[in-house]
Amino acid sequence: MRILFFVSLAIFALVAPFLFYPIFLMKILCMALFASAFNLLLGYAGLLSFGHAAFFGTAGYVTAHALTSWNVGFELGLLVGIISAVLLGLAFGLIAVRRMGIYFAMITLALAQMAYFIYLQAPFTGGEDGIQKVPRGELMGLIDLSDNINFYYVVLGICVLGFLAMYRIVYSPFGQVLRSIGQNPDRAVSLGYNIANYKLGVFVLSAAFSGLAGALSVIVFGLASLGGASWHLSGEVILMTLVGGAGTILGPIVGAAIIVTLQSSLAESGQWVMFVQGAIFVLIVMAFRKGIVGESLDPHSNVRKALKNIKRNPTDKKAVSAVEGATTGTTAVGGDN
Amino acid sequence: MLDVFDVSIQMVMGQVAIGLINGSFYALLSLGLAIIFGLLNIVNFAHGALYMLGAFVGWMLLHYLGIGYWLALILVPLLVGMLGIIMERFLIRKLYDVDHIYGLLLTFGIALMIQALFLNIFGVSGQRYPVPEILKGTLNLSFMYLPIYRGWVIVASAIVCLSTWYLIERTKLGSYLRAATENPELVQAFGIRVPILITLTYGAGVALAAFAGMMAAPVYQVSPVMGVDIVIIVFAIVVIGGMGSISGAIVAGFGLGVVEGLTRVFYPEASSVVIFVVMAIVLLVRPSGLFGKAA
Numbered sequence: 152m153r154i155l156f157f158v159s160l161a162i163f164a165l166v167a168p169f170l171f172y173p174i175f176l177m178k179i180l181c182m183a184l185f186a187s188a189f190n191l192l193l194g195y196a197g198l199l200s201f202g203h204a205a206f207f208g209t210a211g212y213v214t215a216h217a218l219t220s221w222n223v224g225f226e227l228g229l230l231v232g233i234i235s236a237v238l239l240g241l242a243f244g245l246i247a248v249r250r251m252g253i254y255f256a257m258i259t260l261a262l263a264q265m266a267y268f269i270y271l272q273a274p275f276t277g278g279e280d281g282i283q284k285v286p287r288g289e290l291m292g293l294i295d296l297s298d299n300i301n302f303y304y305v306v307l308g309i310c311v312l313g314f315l316a317m318y319r320i321v322y323s324p325f326g327q328v329l330r331s332i333g334q335n336p337d338r339a340v341s342l343g344y345n346i347a348n349y350k351l352g353v354f355v356l357s358a359a360f361s362g363l364a365g366a367l368s369v370i371v372f373g374l375a376s377l378g379g380a381s382w383h384l385s386g387e388v389i390l391m392t393l394v395g396g397a398g399t400i401l402g403p404i405v406g407a408a409i410i411v412t413l414q415s416s417l418a419e420s421g422q423w424v425m426f427v428q429g430a431i432f433v434l435i436v437m438a439f440r441k442g443i444v445g446e447s448l449d450p451h452s453n454v455r456k457a458l459k460n461i462k463r464n465p466t467d468k469k470a471v472s473a474v475e476g477a478t479t480g481t482t483a484v485g486g487d488n
Numbered sequence: 489m490l491d492v493f494d495v496s497i498q499m500v501m502g503q504v505a506i507g508l509i510n511g512s513f514y515a516l517l518s519l520g521l522a523i524i525f526g527l528l529n530i531v532n533f534a535h536g537a538l539y540m541l542g543a544f545v546g547w548m549l550l551h552y553l554g555i556g557y558w559l560a561l562i563l564v565p566l567l568v569g570m571l572g573i574i575m576e577r578f579l580i581r582k583l584y585d586v587d588h589i590y591g592l593l594l595t596f597g598i599a600l601m602i603q604a605l606f607l608n609i610f611g612v613s614g615q616r617y618p619v620p621e622i623l624k625g626t627l628n629l630s631f632m633y634l635p636i637y638r639g640w641v642i643v644a645s646a647i648v649c650l651s652t653w654y655l656i657e658r659t660k661l662g663s664y665l666r667a668a669t670e671n672p673e674l675v676q677a678f679g680i681r682v683p684i685l686i687t688l689t690y691g692a693g694v695a696l697a698a699f700a701g702m703m704a705a706p707v708y709q710v711s712p713v714m715g716v717d718i719v720i721i722v723f724a725i726v727v728i729g730g731m732g733s734i735s736g737a738i739v740a741g742f743g744l745g746v747v748e749g750l751t752r753v754f755y756p757e758a759s760s761v762v763i764f765v766v767m768a769i770v771l772l773v774r775p776s777g778l779f780g781k782a783a
Contacts, residue, residue, distance in 0.1 A: 198581075199589045199592070199593075201592075240617075246768050249771060249772075249775045250771070250775060252533050252588060252589060253588050253589060253592060254731065255529070255726065256589060256592055257723045257726070257727055258727060258767070259725075260718060260723060260773065261723055261724040261764050261767055262764065262768065264717075264720045264724075265761045268760040268761045270763060271760075272757060272760075295689065324571065349689060353621060382720065385517035386596060386600070390591065393593070404528055421607075421608060422607040422608045423608065424604075425601075425604035425607070426598075426600070426601050426604065426605060426608070429596075429597045429599070429600030429602075429604060430595025430597065430599035431597070431603060432593055432600065433579070433594060433597040433598060433601070435593075436590050436593050436594040436597065437579065437582065437583075437594070440586070440590070440778075442724070470763065
């Protein structure tokens with residue numbers, strides 16, 4: 152069953168560029184990588200960063216600058232982008248990991264806003280215009296990346312490697328310690344872990360993957376702009392992760408696909424995208440805190456139970472609520488109220 | 489010393505005055521955030537949107553109903569505060585038992601919805617709100633000319649901030665509030681209705697934001713995006729002052745307004761980031777903020 156699912160997913164990923172617009176698919180992939188990087192923090196270490204666009208945007212600017220002004224190749228361009236995100240992650244992390252929970256969110260938001268204002272004024276970012284006409288170059292000097300189909304497979308390959316690396320991190324001993332920090336930091340301290348170092352470590356890792364996503368996305372669009380470093384994007388990556396399900400490997404990928412599709416289908420209708428995103432935030436927080444993948448993996452999910460009951464007995468509302476009450480009584484799931 | 493930087497005393501005083509005006513709004517907003525955080529443990533991300541809503545409700549009262557500035561100054565906080573009470577009663581209340589970050593995410597979603605709604609109706613361009621007749625004109629302070637309305641902003645917000653501080657720190661009602669912050673169960677056991685106290689506190693915090701918005705309407709343009717940047721700055725100010733500290737919020741609000749103004753004189757390029765830099769330094773030296781209790 153699982154193997155079948157992944158094989159069909161792989162086949163879909165391989166034929167997708169012939170069915171959909173490749174740039175759109177690459178945007179989904181970059182955002183999925185970004186959301187997965189964000190999920191390392193929120194889903195496993197329990198840290199809500201509200202400033203992740205800073206890493207995405209910084210790497211984007213540095214990569215764009217390297218490709219346009221220093222004339223470096225595709226691979227080196229990505230690498231300097233990632234390095235810049237790591238350095239920024241280290242600087243932000245040293246300040247932010249001193250506080251937990253809500254403070255962490257507010258501090259990362261403020262630091263990211265500082266970065267945004269710096270990029271607004273700094274000469275090398277081109278201010279409101281951004282850095283335009285970023286060249287794609289060639290992969291290893293062999294494959295021409297200006298062809299969208301070629302580039303799609305390269306982006307797909309890099310993103311899949313990124314997902315696998317994050318999967319590896321999450322299920323390593325390091326990942327286990329992170330989860331224990333996320334669930335009970337005091338206990339992790341009493342077990343002898345230096346949680347500040349672990350938090351800083353995962354923060355920098357997350358920044359690195361976010362930087363990779365930002366650098367890739369700049370090369371996809373050929374444009375590095377302020378939007379990549381804005382708080383809007385920091386909010387969107389939270390939304391993608393929550394919609395799909397924080398703390399699951401597939402969740403952020405599903406969430407990114409949904410939100411990017413939503414954005415492009417509502418692109419014509421002005422600010423209603425923002426309104427719908429806000430409404431989804433409210434809905435998720437009030438009713439589906441585990442997200443789509445989280446709820447469908449959870450055998451005790453109240454949402455799933457409710458859906459099943461309605462399917463079984465579409466008319467008899469009394470029976471639905473009775474069954475609901477009986478089942479929740481035995482399994483006692485907190486969380487949805 | 490001033491000669492070194494090649495700036496005049498007029499320039500410095502002028503920027504200090506502008507800093508105090510911005511600081512008035514920072515103080516009113518961070519005060520509201522601090523009150524809400526103290527009792528509800530929720531960071532109200534919708535604060536900037538509610539500030540914007542305050543300005544817009546004031547503008548709409550004037551344009552559609554012909555209700556002038558002075559009456560609006562009372563009506564706007566009441567109306568927007570009422571909306572806050574509805575939000576608390578039907579949405580925020582359901583989140584008290586889960587991780588506090590959900591409160592932040594919920595209010596972020598609400599902020600997006602309010603902002604998008606007004607962007608759809610009014611677009612990005614701002615609406616003008618006229619300065620009330622009595623407060624027109626300028627005041628000659630010998631070293632500078634101060635528009636009377638701006639002086640009024642500083643005075644009025646200082647009065648509101650100090651009365652709020654007095655109410656919380658020196659009255660019976662305030663002592664209930666502080667006790668409920670420390671230990672809600674115990675206060676409830678004494679027969680004080682904590683849920684109502686919480687609802688009213690959220691309403692009061694929101695009303696302060698709306699009041700700030702109404703005060704800001706004649707100074708800045710009334711625009712759907714006016715609350716966006718300010719809310720993040722105010723977050724930084726609340727962190728600097730110490731989360732939940734009433735006096736910290738007021739002092740840091742006015743103080744950082746002045747710091748920002750002075751930066752504009754000596755190093756204008758840094759004026760938009762100076763508050764965030766101060767925040768980073770404060771966090772490194774005193775992680776709980778200037779006036780905060782150690783966590």
